[in-house]
Amino acid sequence: MMKWIKVNQVREVSALLISVMPMMFIPAAVGLIDSWCIIKSHLLTYIIVTVVSTFIVMATSGFVTQYIIRKDKKKGENK
Amino acid sequence: MKDLLQDSVYFGVLISLSSYILGIWIRKKTRLSYMNPLLIAIIITICFLLISGVSYKSYSSNSSWISYLLTPATICLAVPLYQQMELLKKNSKAILFGILSGVLSSLVSILLLALLFSFDHNTYVTFLPKSITTAIGMGISEELGGYVSISVVVIIITGVLGNIFAEGILKLLHIEEPIAKGIAIGCSSHAVGTAKAMEMGAVEGAISGLSIVVCGILTVIGASFFALFL
Numbered sequence: 001m002m003k004w005i006k007v008n009q010v011r012e013v014s015a016l017l018i019s020v021m022p023m024m025f026i027p028a029a030v031g032l033i034d035s036w037c038i039i040k041s042h043l044l045t046y047i048i049v050t051v052v053s054t055f056i057v058m059a060t061s062g063f064v065t066q067y068i069i070r071k072d073k074k075k076g077e078n079k
Numbered sequence: 080m081k082d083l084l085q086d087s088v089y090f091g092v093l094i095s096l097s098s099y100i101l102g103i104w105i106r107k108k109t110r111l112s113y114m115n116p117l118l119i120a121i122i123i124t125i126c127f128l129l130i131s132g133v134s135y136k137s138y139s140s141n142s143s144w145i146s147y148l149l150t151p152a153t154i155c156l157a158v159p160l161y162q163q164m165e166l167l168k169k170n171s172k173a174i175l176f177g178i179l180s181g182v183l184s185s186l187v188s189i190l191l192l193a194l195l196f197s198f199d200h201n202t203y204v205t206f207l208p209k210s211i212t213t214a215i216g217m218g219i220s221e222e223l224g225g226y227v228s229i230s231v232v233v234i235i236i237t238g239v240l241g242n243i244f245a246e247g248i249l250k251l252l253h254i255e256e257p258i259a260k261g262i263a264i265g266c267s268s269h270a271v272g273t274a275k276a277m278e279m280g281a282v283e284g285a286i287s288g289l290s291i292v293v294c295g296i297l298t299v300i301g302a303s304f305f306a307l308f309l
Contacts, residue, residue, distance in 0.1 A: 011158060012105050014155035017148065017154075017155045018159075018277065018288075019274075019277070021271075021274060022117040022242070022271050022274050023096070023116075023145065023183050024145055025146075025149075025213065025238070026099060026117070026120050026121060026145060027095060027145055028232075029117075029192050029231070030125055030138065031139065031228050033135045033175050033284050035232060042202075045262045046229075046233065050206075050236055051113065052188065053185060053188040053189055053210070054209075055244075055248060057185045057188065058241065058263045058264070058266070058267035061178065061181030061262050061266040061290075062175060062249060063252070063254065064176055064177050064180040064181075065177030066255070066256045067144055068176055079298060
Protein backbone atom coordinates (compact mmCIF):
# COMPACT_ATOMS: atom_id res chain seq x y z
CA MET A 1 0.00 0.00 0.00
CA MET A 2 1.46 3.38 -0.95
CA LYS A 3 1.39 5.80 1.96
CA TRP A 4 0.71 9.01 0.04
CA ILE A 5 -2.01 10.11 2.39
CA LYS A 6 -1.99 9.14 6.04
CA VAL A 7 -5.20 8.28 7.86
CA ASN A 8 -4.43 11.01 10.42
CA GLN A 9 -4.66 13.66 7.72
CA VAL A 10 -8.21 12.80 6.69
CA ARG A 11 -9.69 11.19 9.79
CA GLU A 12 -11.06 14.30 11.46
CA VAL A 13 -12.74 15.86 8.45
CA SER A 14 -14.19 12.55 7.30
CA ALA A 15 -15.58 11.87 10.77
CA LEU A 16 -17.23 15.30 10.69
CA LEU A 17 -18.79 14.81 7.25
CA ILE A 18 -20.06 11.35 8.17
CA SER A 19 -21.57 12.56 11.45
CA VAL A 20 -23.65 15.26 9.69
CA MET A 21 -24.57 13.03 6.76
CA PRO A 22 -28.28 12.61 7.65
CA MET A 23 -28.67 16.40 7.34
CA MET A 24 -27.70 16.20 3.66
CA PHE A 25 -30.90 14.29 2.90
CA ILE A 26 -33.20 17.10 4.05
CA PRO A 27 -33.58 18.98 0.73
CA ALA A 28 -34.36 15.78 -1.22
CA ALA A 29 -36.86 14.54 1.38
CA VAL A 30 -38.68 17.87 1.43
CA GLY A 31 -39.46 17.08 -2.22
CA LEU A 32 -42.34 15.14 -0.66
CA ILE A 33 -44.25 18.46 -0.98
CA ASP A 34 -44.13 18.15 -4.77
CA SER A 35 -44.90 14.42 -5.02
CA TRP A 36 -47.55 14.43 -2.29
CA CYS A 37 -50.52 14.54 -4.71
CA ILE A 38 -49.35 11.30 -6.39
CA ILE A 39 -48.45 9.59 -3.10
CA LYS A 40 -51.51 10.44 -1.03
CA SER A 41 -54.00 8.24 -2.89
CA HIS A 42 -51.81 5.14 -2.26
CA LEU A 43 -50.30 6.24 1.03
CA LEU A 44 -51.09 3.10 3.07
CA THR A 45 -49.89 0.69 0.35
CA TYR A 46 -46.64 2.61 -0.08
CA ILE A 47 -46.01 2.63 3.66
CA ILE A 48 -46.64 -1.14 3.93
CA VAL A 49 -44.29 -1.92 1.01
CA THR A 50 -41.55 0.32 2.43
CA VAL A 51 -41.77 -0.98 6.01
CA VAL A 52 -42.12 -4.68 5.16
CA SER A 53 -39.31 -4.84 2.62
CA THR A 54 -36.93 -2.81 4.82
CA PHE A 55 -37.33 -5.29 7.67
CA ILE A 56 -37.09 -8.32 5.36
CA VAL A 57 -33.75 -7.06 4.01
CA MET A 58 -32.44 -6.28 7.49
CA ALA A 59 -33.38 -9.73 8.83
CA THR A 60 -32.17 -11.73 5.80
CA SER A 61 -28.77 -10.07 5.39
CA GLY A 62 -28.17 -10.08 9.16
CA PHE A 63 -29.03 -13.76 9.51
CA VAL A 64 -26.99 -14.91 6.49
CA THR A 65 -23.90 -12.98 7.62
CA GLN A 66 -24.13 -14.19 11.22
CA TYR A 67 -24.70 -17.80 10.11
CA ILE A 68 -21.56 -17.84 7.94
CA ILE A 69 -19.42 -16.08 10.58
CA ARG A 70 -20.44 -18.54 13.28
CA LYS A 71 -20.02 -21.56 11.00
CA ASP A 72 -16.50 -20.43 10.05
CA LYS A 73 -15.67 -19.84 13.70
CA LYS A 74 -16.71 -23.40 14.59
CA LYS A 75 -14.68 -24.79 11.72
CA GLY A 76 -11.65 -22.84 12.97
CA GLU A 77 -12.06 -24.28 16.46
CA ASN A 78 -12.27 -27.89 15.22
CA LYS A 79 -9.02 -27.70 13.27
CA MET B 80 -41.37 38.62 3.46
CA LYS B 81 -42.03 35.80 1.01
CA ASP B 82 -39.97 37.51 -1.71
CA LEU B 83 -37.16 38.13 0.71
CA LEU B 84 -37.03 34.42 1.63
CA GLN B 85 -37.43 33.27 -1.94
CA ASP B 86 -34.65 35.47 -3.29
CA SER B 87 -32.19 34.90 -0.48
CA VAL B 88 -29.39 32.58 -1.51
CA TYR B 89 -28.95 31.18 1.98
CA PHE B 90 -32.56 30.80 3.09
CA GLY B 91 -32.76 27.12 2.11
CA VAL B 92 -29.53 26.31 3.91
CA LEU B 93 -30.57 28.32 6.97
CA ILE B 94 -33.96 26.65 7.42
CA SER B 95 -32.52 23.15 6.81
CA LEU B 96 -29.63 23.61 9.23
CA SER B 97 -31.65 25.23 11.98
CA SER B 98 -34.41 22.61 11.81
CA TYR B 99 -31.77 19.86 11.95
CA ILE B 100 -30.12 21.47 14.97
CA LEU B 101 -33.53 21.74 16.60
CA GLY B 102 -34.06 18.04 15.79
CA ILE B 103 -30.79 17.08 17.50
CA TRP B 104 -31.77 19.21 20.51
CA ILE B 105 -35.20 17.54 20.79
CA ARG B 106 -33.55 14.12 20.53
CA LYS B 107 -31.10 14.96 23.31
CA LYS B 108 -33.80 16.38 25.57
CA THR B 109 -36.31 13.53 25.13
CA ARG B 110 -33.83 10.66 24.59
CA LEU B 111 -36.49 8.85 22.56
CA SER B 112 -35.14 6.86 19.62
CA TYR B 113 -38.12 7.67 17.40
CA MET B 114 -37.39 11.38 17.83
CA ASN B 115 -35.07 11.17 14.85
CA PRO B 116 -33.32 14.49 14.05
CA LEU B 117 -33.65 13.97 10.29
CA LEU B 118 -37.35 13.16 10.53
CA ILE B 119 -37.98 16.20 12.74
CA ALA B 120 -35.98 18.44 10.39
CA ILE B 121 -37.96 17.22 7.36
CA ILE B 122 -41.29 17.86 9.07
CA ILE B 123 -40.29 21.33 10.32
CA THR B 124 -38.92 22.35 6.91
CA ILE B 125 -42.07 21.14 5.11
CA CYS B 126 -44.32 22.99 7.58
CA PHE B 127 -42.22 26.12 7.20
CA LEU B 128 -42.46 26.06 3.41
CA LEU B 129 -46.22 25.42 3.51
CA ILE B 130 -46.83 28.26 5.97
CA SER B 131 -44.49 30.80 4.35
CA GLY B 132 -45.67 29.93 0.84
CA VAL B 133 -42.14 29.58 -0.51
CA SER B 134 -42.14 27.08 -3.38
CA TYR B 135 -40.16 23.84 -3.18
CA LYS B 136 -38.37 24.81 -6.36
CA SER B 137 -36.83 27.95 -4.92
CA TYR B 138 -36.07 26.19 -1.62
CA SER B 139 -34.28 23.33 -3.35
CA SER B 140 -32.30 25.61 -5.66
CA ASN B 141 -30.84 27.56 -2.74
CA SER B 142 -30.27 24.58 -0.47
CA SER B 143 -28.54 22.55 -3.14
CA TRP B 144 -25.10 22.71 -1.60
CA ILE B 145 -26.32 20.70 1.37
CA SER B 146 -27.18 17.83 -0.98
CA TYR B 147 -23.94 18.49 -2.85
CA LEU B 148 -21.97 17.44 0.26
CA LEU B 149 -23.50 13.96 0.05
CA THR B 150 -21.02 12.71 -2.56
CA PRO B 151 -17.81 13.68 -0.69
CA ALA B 152 -19.37 12.38 2.56
CA THR B 153 -20.05 9.00 0.91
CA ILE B 154 -16.40 8.82 -0.16
CA CYS B 155 -15.42 9.53 3.47
CA LEU B 156 -17.04 6.21 4.45
CA ALA B 157 -13.89 4.61 3.05
CA VAL B 158 -11.84 5.96 5.99
CA PRO B 159 -13.44 3.91 8.80
CA LEU B 160 -13.43 0.96 6.40
CA TYR B 161 -9.70 1.35 5.77
CA GLN B 162 -9.15 1.22 9.53
CA GLN B 163 -11.00 -2.12 9.69
CA MET B 164 -9.19 -3.67 6.73
CA GLU B 165 -7.92 -6.71 8.67
CA LEU B 166 -11.41 -7.61 9.82
CA LEU B 167 -12.73 -7.17 6.30
CA LYS B 168 -10.17 -9.58 4.84
CA LYS B 169 -10.72 -12.16 7.56
CA ASN B 170 -14.51 -12.21 7.06
CA SER B 171 -14.67 -11.56 3.34
CA LYS B 172 -16.83 -14.62 2.61
CA ALA B 173 -19.48 -13.80 5.22
CA ILE B 174 -19.53 -10.15 4.12
CA LEU B 175 -19.85 -11.02 0.43
CA PHE B 176 -22.71 -13.50 0.91
CA GLY B 177 -24.39 -11.25 3.46
CA ILE B 178 -24.48 -8.33 1.05
CA LEU B 179 -25.60 -10.55 -1.85
CA SER B 180 -28.48 -11.89 0.26
CA GLY B 181 -29.39 -8.33 1.22
CA VAL B 182 -29.58 -7.14 -2.40
CA LEU B 183 -31.53 -10.21 -3.52
CA SER B 184 -34.01 -10.11 -0.64
CA SER B 185 -34.64 -6.43 -1.33
CA LEU B 186 -35.42 -6.99 -5.02
CA VAL B 187 -37.45 -10.17 -4.41
CA SER B 188 -39.50 -8.64 -1.57
CA ILE B 189 -40.34 -5.59 -3.71
CA LEU B 190 -41.37 -7.86 -6.60
CA LEU B 191 -43.64 -9.96 -4.37
CA LEU B 192 -45.19 -6.94 -2.67
CA ALA B 193 -45.69 -5.26 -6.05
CA LEU B 194 -47.51 -8.37 -7.31
CA LEU B 195 -49.58 -8.51 -4.11
CA PHE B 196 -50.72 -4.89 -4.45
CA SER B 197 -50.87 -5.13 -8.28
CA PHE B 198 -48.52 -2.21 -8.98
CA ASP B 199 -48.01 -1.09 -12.56
CA HIS B 200 -44.49 -1.22 -14.02
CA ASN B 201 -43.65 2.41 -13.25
CA THR B 202 -44.63 2.17 -9.59
CA TYR B 203 -42.80 -1.16 -9.26
CA VAL B 204 -39.49 0.24 -10.56
CA THR B 205 -39.96 3.32 -8.36
CA PHE B 206 -39.59 1.04 -5.33
CA LEU B 207 -36.83 -1.28 -6.68
CA PRO B 208 -33.89 0.91 -5.55
CA LYS B 209 -35.42 1.80 -2.18
CA SER B 210 -32.73 0.29 0.04
CA ILE B 211 -29.73 1.94 -1.61
CA THR B 212 -28.26 5.42 -1.38
CA THR B 213 -30.19 8.25 -3.08
CA ALA B 214 -27.37 9.20 -5.43
CA ILE B 215 -27.46 5.79 -7.14
CA GLY B 216 -31.14 5.04 -6.46
CA MET B 217 -32.37 8.14 -8.30
CA GLY B 218 -30.43 7.14 -11.38
CA ILE B 219 -31.87 3.61 -11.38
CA SER B 220 -35.44 4.85 -10.93
CA GLU B 221 -35.04 7.36 -13.74
CA GLU B 222 -33.47 4.89 -16.14
CA LEU B 223 -36.15 2.24 -15.59
CA GLY B 224 -39.01 4.73 -15.92
CA GLY B 225 -39.97 5.17 -12.25
CA TYR B 226 -41.25 8.30 -10.50
CA VAL B 227 -37.93 9.73 -9.32
CA SER B 228 -39.43 12.18 -6.82
CA ILE B 229 -41.29 9.32 -5.10
CA SER B 230 -38.20 7.08 -5.16
CA VAL B 231 -36.21 9.75 -3.31
CA VAL B 232 -38.82 10.08 -0.58
CA VAL B 233 -39.20 6.28 -0.23
CA ILE B 234 -35.41 5.86 -0.04
CA ILE B 235 -35.10 8.45 2.73
CA ILE B 236 -38.06 7.08 4.70
CA THR B 237 -36.42 3.63 4.44
CA GLY B 238 -33.24 5.11 5.91
CA VAL B 239 -35.12 6.77 8.76
CA LEU B 240 -36.94 3.48 9.51
CA GLY B 241 -33.61 1.66 9.70
CA ASN B 242 -32.12 4.38 11.86
CA ILE B 243 -34.99 4.25 14.36
CA PHE B 244 -35.75 0.51 14.50
CA ALA B 245 -32.45 -1.27 13.64
CA GLU B 246 -31.24 -1.60 17.21
CA GLY B 247 -34.51 -3.07 18.49
CA ILE B 248 -35.04 -5.44 15.56
CA LEU B 249 -31.50 -6.80 15.58
CA LYS B 250 -31.78 -7.46 19.30
CA LEU B 251 -35.16 -9.17 18.80
CA LEU B 252 -33.70 -11.44 16.08
CA HIS B 253 -30.60 -12.23 18.18
CA ILE B 254 -28.23 -10.83 15.57
CA GLU B 255 -25.25 -10.11 17.80
CA GLU B 256 -22.15 -10.29 15.60
CA PRO B 257 -20.99 -6.70 14.95
CA ILE B 258 -20.25 -7.51 11.29
CA ALA B 259 -23.72 -9.00 10.78
CA LYS B 260 -25.29 -5.91 12.37
CA GLY B 261 -23.31 -3.64 10.04
CA ILE B 262 -24.35 -5.61 6.95
CA ALA B 263 -28.01 -5.69 8.04
CA ILE B 264 -28.13 -1.93 8.57
CA GLY B 265 -26.08 -0.92 5.52
CA CYS B 266 -28.02 -3.20 3.14
CA SER B 267 -31.46 -2.23 4.41
CA SER B 268 -31.14 1.47 5.14
CA HIS B 269 -28.04 3.00 3.46
CA ALA B 270 -26.38 6.16 4.84
CA VAL B 271 -29.17 7.27 7.18
CA GLY B 272 -29.12 3.84 8.86
CA THR B 273 -25.32 3.87 8.86
CA ALA B 274 -25.41 6.93 11.14
CA LYS B 275 -26.99 4.59 13.71
CA ALA B 276 -24.46 1.82 12.97
CA MET B 277 -21.64 4.31 13.66
CA GLU B 278 -23.19 5.00 17.07
CA MET B 279 -23.35 1.26 17.80
CA GLY B 280 -19.64 0.70 17.18
CA ALA B 281 -16.64 1.19 14.88
CA VAL B 282 -16.98 -2.24 13.26
CA GLU B 283 -20.74 -1.89 12.70
CA GLY B 284 -20.20 1.56 11.17
CA ALA B 285 -17.36 0.58 8.86
CA ILE B 286 -19.11 -2.55 7.54
CA SER B 287 -22.38 -0.66 7.14
CA GLY B 288 -20.54 1.95 5.06
CA LEU B 289 -19.06 -0.78 2.88
CA SER B 290 -22.51 -2.35 2.38
CA ILE B 291 -23.91 0.96 1.05
CA VAL B 292 -21.40 1.07 -1.76
CA VAL B 293 -21.48 -2.62 -2.71
CA CYS B 294 -25.29 -2.81 -2.47
CA GLY B 295 -25.58 0.28 -4.65
CA ILE B 296 -23.45 -1.22 -7.40
CA LEU B 297 -25.08 -4.68 -7.25
CA THR B 298 -28.56 -3.10 -7.31
CA VAL B 299 -27.75 -1.24 -10.53
CA ILE B 300 -27.27 -4.64 -12.19
CA GLY B 301 -29.99 -6.50 -10.27
CA ALA B 302 -32.70 -3.86 -10.67
CA SER B 303 -32.45 -3.69 -14.45
CA PHE B 304 -32.86 -7.48 -14.52
CA PHE B 305 -35.77 -7.51 -12.05
CA ALA B 306 -37.47 -4.68 -13.96
CA LEU B 307 -38.23 -7.23 -16.69
CA PHE B 308 -40.50 -9.25 -14.38
CA LEU B 309 -43.38 -6.79 -14.09
